[in-house]
Amino acid sequence: MNETLRIERRTDRVTAVLDRPEKRNAIDQRTIDALHGLCAELEAEPRTLILTGAGGDFAAGADIAQLRARRADDAHRAINASAFIRIAELPMPVIAALDGYALGGGAELAYAADIRIATPALRIGNPETSLGIMAAAGATWRLPEIVGAGRAAELLLTGRILRAEEARDWGLVSALHPAEHLLDAAHALADRIAGNDPLATRHTKLALRAPRSEHPDIEKTLQAELFENPEKERRMTAFLERKEAR
Ligand code: COA
Numbered sequence: 001m002n003e004t005l006r007i008e009r010r011t012d013r014v015t016a017v018l019d020r021p022e023k024r025n026a027i028d029q030r031t032i033d034a035l036h037g038l039c040a041e042l043e044a045e046p047r048t049l050i051l052t053g054a055g056g057d058f059a060a061g062a063d064i065a066q067l068r069a070r071r072a073d074d075a076h077r078a079i080n081a082s083a084f085i086r087i088a089e090l091p092m093p094v095i096a097a098l099d100g101y102a103l104g105g106g107a108e109l110a111y112a113a114d115i116r117i118a119t120p121a122l123r124i125g126n127p128e129t130s131l132g133i134m135a136a137a138g139a140t141w142r143l144p145e146i147v148g149a150g151r152a153a154e155l156l157l158t159g160r161i162l163r164a165e166e167a168r169d170w171g172l173v174s175a176l177h178p179a180e181h182l183l184d185a186a187h188a189l190a191d192r193i194a195g196n197d198p199l200a201t202r203h204t205k206l207a208l209r210a211p212r213s214e215h216p217d218i219e220k221t222l223q224a225e226l227f228e229n230p231e232k233e234r235r236m237t238a239f240l241e242r243k244e245a246r
Pocket of ligand 1: 022023024026027060061062063064065101103104105127128131
């Protein structure tokens, strides 16, 4: 059976391609299982993750054929939500590179990323209520954090699909690139991240994700660790000596 998640590994990053183009990369149980496997790998060996889709789409939702058969017990198991939470909590940054449809669970997977970029063909939104369900894999709490409560309510309560320019204007994606340059743009972001200190990056992500009540204590603890890290000494000395050599 073909893999629904194609994974390409490098020393400092992993690219995961949702690869079920004949179903617009709809996220089925096999994809969720593969995402859990990928998370286990990246929890053990932290690297930047680039998430993207094959065939000109990111993902047109959770797999509706599987969703139709799910019952209350399945809702309580939070099948998609638990995988997307694990992705959001990965130690290193997650970059979503979006083309075409990013709908329903596909949009929620994108909301779990730290950075989203897209092509002008992006169509993103949450039409769940049109199918008699609600967006329950992160949209109701992550989307307000990304675009603000009012805009999140409009999207989730109407099911309206945003076009790329509007998604960029709302800050839902940070930049648009032609489809042929989308992955290069994602790798350029990963290159920038790779040039920085990994522990400082991981601590910054932890602080970004911490609830308000944990600030500023969390920064004190994390920065204290970085101040004692030899890498800080090395990087700052390199900076200062470069200046003195001029
Ligand atoms: N789950 C399961 N299958 C899906 C799917 C989904 N979320 N999205 C698309 N597919 C399947 C279609 O059933 C079709 O399969 P088939 O060829 O075996 O009939 C195939 O992918 C291609 O989709 P199709 O609808 O023919 O393409 P289109 O270009 O006309 O429309 C969409 C694309 C995305 C607008 C349309 O597929 C759609 O509305 N999908 C569902 C979106 C949605 O409600 N997502 C939220 C789910 S929570």
